[in-house]
Amino acid sequence: MIKIILSGANGFVGSRLFSELKQGPGFQTVGLCRRLPQGEDSSGLDAVGDLQQADLSALLPGVDVLIHAAARAHIMKDEVSDPLAEYRRVNVEGTLNLARQAAAAGVKRFIFISSIKVNGEATIDGRAFSANDKPAPEDAYGLSKSEAEQGLMQLAAVTGMEVVIIRPPLVYGPGVKGxxxxxxxxxxxxxxxxxxxxxNKRSPVGIDNLVDLIIRCIDHPAAANQVFLAGDGEDLxxxxxxxxxxxxxxxxxxxxxxxxxxxxxxxxxxxxxxxxxxxxGSLQVDISKTCELLDWKPPYTVKEGLRRCFERSN
Structure with missing residues (x-):
């Protein structure tokens, strides 16, 4: 039995992943959220407040993997006075707060759901982003994710806790916004x-393909201390x-x-x-490293992913 803590368990990606983990054999999962949802099923969830102040000392003993899907998401019209400071507060300080506690408690692996924005905003001349590209974020959100990645890799080098970074592009599925x-x-x-x-050419990823990839990274030996790009494997x-x-x-x-x-x-x-x-514009991702290193392929085509998306929405 693999004991897992999942942050952001009531978010778009986190809620779908939490559902799969609860149903899947071999996983014992506790979901974290800022506050418990009102009038909804909250079984298996724990409220921890703000990430940068969260104390997981009562939850971490015996945990094998912490999946960090919580974040301050990209906001089109940000109304805060200093967006970069706010992104750093949640996405950098909050991430590293959880990671340091996880490492100190002996958690084996920390999976971080990052963003393709770490690579940049656009691709040109058919040259897709790869996991080995030098980070080139162009906005505050992308910069905060990049800084969090750097802090996690430094922590991994010092503590020995394995870190897995997954960068999704546009994620579509039931309930998506934007x-x-x-x-x-x-x-x-x-x-x-x-x-x-x-x-143009853009590489989306369906929520079911992304969740399948995250689950593959929970215990795959080759995932340790690697960066993976997510995608459906199709450019449209x-x-x-x-x-x-x-x-x-x-x-x-x-x-x-x-x-x-x-x-x-x-x-x-x-x-x-x-x-x-x-x-x-174009934004293409090369998922060949993801597929080869993890012996993985997206289980659903874009056509199937869109069909599943709207079947669930109705």
């Missing part, structure tokens, strides 16, 4: 969208993804073929350059 949710709502309503001629344009969303929903995506350059120009005038980059 651009993906906004786009699916527009497709569902049949609203025409000007994305019928976008020839925004046009292709929206058509796939429409098919999965049983409602055709109404896409108008507006040139990407014109959309980019309009977005720049409106101050929406960052959003345009996510819709029009």
């Amino acid at each position: 651009n993906f949710a906004s786009m699916t709502k527009l497709v569902e309503k049949g609203i025409p969208l000007p994305f019928g001629a976008i020839h 344009s925004t046009t292709e993804l929206l058509h796939g969303v429409g098919k999965a929903m049983g409602k055709p995506a109404r896409l108008i073929p507006v040139p990407a350059a014109l959309l980019q120009f309009g977005a720049t005038l409106l101050g929406r350059k960052a959003m345009a980059q996510r819709l029009l």
Whole structure:
């Protein structure tokens, strides 16, 4: 029996992972969250408050693996006065607080759910990001994740606790928020969208594929002290993804073929350059190291992942 602590157990990724771990044989899992959910099943959950002040001394004895999925997520319109300081407080200080306690308690492995933003914001000329690239974060969120990774690797070198870092790109699945949710709502309503001629390439990862990868990293010997990129193993344009969303929903995506350059120009005038980059630019990930080192492959295609996404949403 592998004893696991999972932080962020009520978040988008964490809740799906927590469900799988509770059902899977061979795992004994305690889920951590900032506060217990009201009016929902809270069995197996423990409230720990703010990460940077959390005290896990009563929970850590006998724990084999700590999976850290809690974080201050990327926020499109951050209203705090100093976003970088806030990201560092939660994503760096909070992460290292848990990791130091885990190492001191003899936890064997610490799995950190990071972000592809550590690699950067975009890829060019078909050159996909790889796990061995030099970190090149461009925003406060990506920088905080990169700094947390560096602190974890330093801690691993000093204490001997194994660290596994997983960097997902766009994660889609039931209940996801952000651009993906906004786009699916527009497709569902049949609203025409000007994305019928976008020839970019982006690498998404379905929630079920990501969860499967995390579980593979729990006890795989080759995962120790490695960085892995997550993905479905398929690159799609925004046009292709929206058509796939429409098919999965049983409602055709109404896409108008507006040139990407014109959309980019309009977005720049409106101050929406960052959003345009996510819709029009490319972000490809190379998961060959992940697949080869862990003897793993994504169990679901993008088509299957989208179908499962909307089957659960209905």
